[in-house]
Amino acid sequence: MTAPTMLLLLADGRFPAGAHAHSSGLEAAVAAGRVTDLATLGDYLRGRLATAGLVAAAFAAAACRAAEPSHPRPSPSGEADQSRLRPPPNGDGDRARLTPSPGGDAGQVRRAALARLDAELDARTASLAQRSVSRRQGKALLRAGREIWPAASFDELPAAPGGPHQPLVLGLVGAAAGLDPAQVATVAAHATVTGSASAAVRLLGLDPYQVQALLVRLAAACDATAAQAARAAEEPPERLPAANAPLADIHAEAHATWEVRLFAS
Amino acid sequence: MRPEIEHDESVPHTHPEPGVDPHAPLPAAARALRVGIGGPVGSGKTALVAALCRSFADELRLGVVTNDIYTTEDADFLKRAGVLDPARIRAVETGCCPHTAIRDDIGANLDAVDELAEALGPLDLVLVESGGDNLTATFSRGLVDRQIFVVDVAGGDKVPRKGGPGVTAADLLVINKTDLAPLVGADLAVMDRDARARRGTLPTIFQSITEDPRASRVADWIRHELAHHRVASPVPVPAGQP
Amino acid sequence: MRATARLVARADRHGRTTLTELRGESPLLLRQVPAAGGGRTVYVVGGAAGPLAGDDLRLDIEVGPGAVVRVQTVAASVALPGRPRTVSRMLVRARVAADAVLHWLPEQLVAAAGCAHVTESQVDVAEGGVLHWRDELICGRHGEQPGHAEIHTWVDLAARPLLRQSLTVGPDAPGWSGPAVLGGARATGSLLIVDPARPAEPAAVRGTLTRLPLASGPATLWTGTAPDAHTLRGLLDGANGLSSIAVTAGAEEHRVVRVG
Numbered sequence: 001m002t003a004p005t006m007l008l009l010l011a012d013g014r015f016p017a018g019a020h021a022h023s024s025g026l027e028a029a030v031a032a033g034r035v036t037d038l039a040t041l042g043d044y045l046r047g048r049l050a051t052a053g054l055v056a057a058a059f060a061a062a063a064c065r066a067a068e069p070s071h072p073r074p075s076p077s078g079e080a081d082q083s084r085l086r087p088p089p090n091g092d093g094d095r096a097r098l099t100p101s102p103g104g105d106a107g108q109v110r111r112a113a114l115a116r117l118d119a120e121l122d123a124r125t126a127s128l129a130q131r132s133v134s135r136r137q138g139k140a141l142l143r144a145g146r147e148i149w150p151a152a153s154f155d156e157l158p159a160a161p162g163g164p165h166q167p168l169v170l171g172l173v174g175a176a177a178g179l180d181p182a183q184v185a186t187v188a189a190h191a192t193v194t195g196s197a198s199a200a201v202r203l204l205g206l207d208p209y210q211v212q213a214l215l216v217r218l219a220a221a222c223d224a225t226a227a228q229a230a231r232a233a234e235e236p237p238e239r240l241p242a243a244n245a246p247l248a249d250i251h252a253e254a255h256a257t258w259e260v261r262l263f264a265s
Numbered sequence: 266m267r268p269e270i271e272h273d274e275s276v277p278h279t280h281p282e283p284g285v286d287p288h289a290p291l292p293a294a295a296r297a298l299r300v301g302i303g304g305p306v307g308s309g310k311t312a313l314v315a316a317l318c319r320s321f322a323d324e325l326r327l328g329v330v331t332n333d334i335y336t337t338e339d340a341d342f343l344k345r346a347g348v349l350d351p352a353r354i355r356a357v358e359t360g361c362c363p364h365t366a367i368r369d370d371i372g373a374n375l376d377a378v379d380e381l382a383e384a385l386g387p388l389d390l391v392l393v394e395s396g397g398d399n400l401t402a403t404f405s406r407g408l409v410d411r412q413i414f415v416v417d418v419a420g421g422d423k424v425p426r427k428g429g430p431g432v433t434a435a436d437l438l439v440i441n442k443t444d445l446a447p448l449v450g451a452d453l454a455v456m457d458r459d460a461r462a463r464r465g466t467l468p469t470i471f472q473s474i475t476e477d478p479r480a481s482r483v484a485d486w487i488r489h490e491l492a493h494h495r496v497a498s499p500v501p502v503p504a505g506q507p
Numbered sequence: 508m509r510a511t512a513r514l515v516a517r518a519d520r521h522g523r524t525t526l527t528e529l530r531g532e533s534p535l536l537l538r539q540v541p542a543a544g545g546g547r548t549v550y551v552v553g554g555a556a557g558p559l560a561g562d563d564l565r566l567d568i569e570v571g572p573g574a575v576v577r578v579q580t581v582a583a584s585v586a587l588p589g590r591p592r593t594v595s596r597m598l599v600r601a602r603v604a605a606d607a608v609l610h611w612l613p614e615q616l617v618a619a620a621g622c623a624h625v626t627e628s629q630v631d632v633a634e635g636g637v638l639h640w641r642d643e644l645i646c647g648r649h650g651e652q653p654g655h656a657e658i659h660t661w662v663d664l665a666a667r668p669l670l671r672q673s674l675t676v677g678p679d680a681p682g683w684s685g686p687a688v689l690g691g692a693r694a695t696g697s698l699l700i701v702d703p704a705r706p707a708e709p710a711a712v713r714g715t716l717t718r719l720p721l722a723s724g725p726a727t728l729w730t731g732t733a734p735d736a737h738t739l740r741g742l743l744d745g746a747n748g749l750s751s752i753a754v755t756a757g758a759e760e761h762r763v764v765r766v767g
Contacts, residue, residue, distance in 0.1 A: 025687065029686045029687065032690075034686030043682050043686055044687045046682030046685060046687075047681065047685045047686070047688040048687045049681065049682070050688075051687065051688060122668070123662075123721075126670065126719045126721060126728045126730065127717070128710045128719060128720055131722060238661070238671070242661075243675065244673060245687055245688040246688070246689060246695050246697075246731065246732050247688055247732065248688075249717050249730050250715055250730070250731075253711070253712040
């Protein structure tokens with residue numbers, strides 16, 4: 001592993017990318033009475049990790065790969081996923097694949113790859129509220145990335161009106177920081193559990209030592225999710241994980257309608 | 266981020282013709298002066314913002330960003346007060362961390378400032394109101410150019426003596442609700458003396474929005490700071506623009 | 508058991524739908540019944556219990572320009588355990604041409620205790636095509652915990668990704684019944700409607716049902732959770748007025764036994 005301090009800096013909740021304002025559905029789950037204590041928080045975090053965490057980590061790792069051409073593209077037969085399913089080849093997906101012209105500009109290749117990841121992530125985010133939040137968080141992280149790594153290029157991110165999806169920006173920020181795709185996936189998986197856990201401490205008044213002990217118990221699952229995501233990121237974009245959770249959509253849309261809320265998500 | 270300018274005490278903190286902007290229009294590229302308004306819960310931050318909106322409504326291109334922990338509450342107050350077009354107000358959720366959003370992790374507020382400029386065109390002044398917090402909360406210089414700290418006499422006349430970064434270092438300290446002083450047994454002279462001791466040459470304004478609904482002395486101070494900003498800060502690129 | 512079935516629909520010059528190909532094998536047998544308005548309704552008739560782990564079933568559907576097809580099943584499928592360390596698979600591939608209409612409205616999939624099942628749906632809708640696609644998953648028969656079940660839905664619209672969703676339940680899926688995923692609900696399902704003629708509908712939520720306008724529409728997804736199959740169907744039906752949709756024919760509206 002290279003750059004351990006850089007990894008810690010990016011994973012730190014104090015990294016100024018707006019994480020403190022997001023509960024990632026927890027505020028709505030608390031309001032609905034589904035998360036009430038440490039045990040239900042643990043169930044919540046496990047479910048998030050296996051769904052949104054896996055998808056975010058895979059897309060972040062894939063964006064990091066796209067940014068770093070030094071990570072070789074694997075053969076299509078490469079083993080990707082522990083799932084019993086090999087994600088479908090997407091019907092006529094091949095025709096949608098943006099094949100860069102030989103000798104084409106590397107920037108164009110990256111731009112096309114990121115645009116494709118953006119569209120694939122949109123298709124994995126059925127909830128408009130969740131799409132907006134992901135783009136807002138991406139915008140916040142992009143601001144930090146541009147300020148902190150002024151020499152890095154973020155211009156190849158798709159110019160979506162609400163901002164680029166957060167995992168894509170995380171991939172590029174990770175690449176700028178010298179992290180590899182597996183490390184970027186670790187940052188994303190770690191953020192999935194720590195963000196909601198921190199919100200739970202604030203919303204439910206849980207004992208912070210108990211919550212930290214819960215995170216310690218989840219560390220191995222977090223690492224496993226990151227490893228699974230990093231392997232999946234070697235696949236073409238349409239085959240990246242799409243694990244969804246009905247309540248994530250329901251919570252996000254309910255939260256977006258509230259007049260009064262403490263968290264932005 | 267903060268322009269390196271000296272605060273010139275020889276310039277009077279009043280305006281010859283309040284309500285008339287004597288300054289040439291800003292060049293389109295210059296960014297707005299960003300003024301943070303912080304202070305403890307209930308000290309009158311939102312009332313001050315409303316008063317300043319009244320003062321500047323016909324004078325400046327104004328935007329407001331509010332950080333109340335109850336996201337829409339302050340914005341709704343301003344909208345109900347009818348002092349500002351709702352399109353000129355943006356609310357930022359702070360995840361129970363109002364101080365984080367204005368000091369340690371300011372992106373959401375900067376985004377809100379940018380969105381105001383994108384939606385409304387160039388602005389002269391953006392007021393960033395913090396969520397109610399305690400005496401230790403201050404704004405990052407990456408977010409605002411100047412900050413006003415608001416305390417009120419009902420909080421007790423020992424507040425200036427307690428100090429804290431807001432009281433000691435804010436560019437302007439506002440001691441609010443002076444009309445309540447006799448009712449709560451607060452000694453304004455003590456507060457004035459302690460504020461001077463804490464703040465040295467930094468200005469302090471005593472005011473009552475009940476008696477001065479336009480907060481005219483605070484408005485004058487902002488006009489003065491804006492004049493400095495225009496001279497010293499012809500910033501060519503709005504915050505956050507690539 | 509391996510089985511494949513294939514359905515190809517074309518519109519004739521009068522706009523009537525004909526099934527130019529309709530073949531299957533047990534347990535994937537296809538039966539057509541006439542439908543109102545020149546469309547065709549096809550039932551997938553399970554010729555055996557299952558699917559059982561080890562089964563590999565594949566259904567291809569092709570709806571040509573102007574053709575109108577509705578596909579249903581006569582009863583819920585119950586995924587059951589079978590040979591050890593094997594998985595039952597159901598792969599549905601559908602192509603919907605411009606101006607074609609496909610309604611895929613099967614009964615529920617029930618993930619029985621000990622099952623190991625994967626359903627994959629890959630749908631390609633051409634620009635101008637209409638798709639109604641319903642998925643309902645019941646986690647376990649009455650009083651039992653489900654085995655492993657994965658539902659993968661991949662839909663492209665005009666060769667762009669429209670919807671990619673995978674839901675996994677069972678003992679290998681961390682947190683699946685917890686407050687982030689199903690919140691203890693035994694039934695979950697969704698209805699996707701792709702229809703350029705349908706007015707855009709904003710996001711909405713009512714209880715545990717939400718209406719989600721998709722990013723690269725014209726398409727809307729309804730997603731819900733419920734304590735049982737009956738309540739879930741009520742949510743999805745009620746949300747969309749399914750009974751008013753054009754292909755519906757009186758003869759096929761008989762209800763099959765519900766599970767859950």
